[in-house]
Amino acid sequence: MSETAQTVAPPRSSAQRMPSRWRQYHVLTKPRVVQLIVFCAVIGMLLATPGLPPWRAALAGTVGIWLVAAAAAAFNCLIEQHIDARMARTAWRPTARGELTRPQTLLFSGLLCAAGCALLYVGANPLTMWLTLGTFVGYAIVYTVVLKPLTPQNIVIGGASGAMPPVLGWAAVRGEVGHEALILCLIIFLWTPPHFWALALYRAEDYRRAGLPMLPVTHGNEFTRLQVLLYTFVLFAATLLPFVSGMSGWFYLAAALVLGAMFIGYAWKLWRDYSDALARKTFRFSILHLSLLFAALLVDHYLGLLLQ
Secondary structure, three states: OOHHHHHHOOOOOHHHHOOOHHHHHHHHOOHHHHHHHHHHHHHHHHHOOOOOOOHHHHHHHHHHHHHHHHHHHHHHHHHOHHHHHOOOOOOOOOOOOOOOOHHHHHHHHHHHHHHHHHHHHHHHOHHHHHHHHHHHHHHHHHHHHHHOOOOOOHHHHHHHHHOOHHHHHHHHHHOOOOHHHHHHHHHHHHHHHHHHHHHHHHOHHHHHHHOOOOHHHHHOHHHHHHHHHHHHHHHHHHHOHHHHOOOOOHHHHHHHHHHHHHHHHHHHHHHHOOOHHHHHHHHHHHHHHHHHHHHHHHHHHHHHHHHO
């Protein structure tokens, strides 16, 4: 485009420059992250019963968990508004750009959390409501406010909140927390560090500018790569627990072995010959790894029922 054309082109209206208000609120909920949370919660619901779970409890649990997870994401955007503005990965968020005010964001988060908790209490059971509210506090307050700006182990400790969705789903339809749900929780807990540190490796400068003590910033690239590799080995062992405990069968075991070997392969390459491109691939594969692992659990569960 010529300089003249750029000069005479009519300025865009404010409506063209700025996304709709509803779109801004939607972005606050971090839809892709929340989708994975809800997916893991639904897997927990389906694994908790021999057949299909009671639909009312499952529906209330799914929507309620989604609302509270979205509320936690919005609260995270509120607390990290100034940090997000300094990072290329998050500078586009409505709170970082000043498109939504702090009172607007706080009210939105509060309404979502209240609605989600009410739905869980009435439609599922009080245990699920309290566990989900505790998860909200763990992520939005303990992790975001306390751990993330203070320690490079923030992901490890704070990962407990992110690992809760299958437990919440299980509790929603069973009214209790079984050892099977805790195994699923452990898998996500151990998956979180290699998943997030792969991202932190190629976003290290972003975190350094923001003043956050992420592991690549405080301990360096090489140390972080070693931690990613070591965690994938521990995670691999944990993914075998559903089979060892009798929770799943041979189909899941085969999937866990293949997916675990692939994750270790990515981590090994990352440790031996680092590149930002490989770190991105490792991060993306980690999401696929967890999704396919839980999907394999579900397929195995219903295969077992069909073969009985």
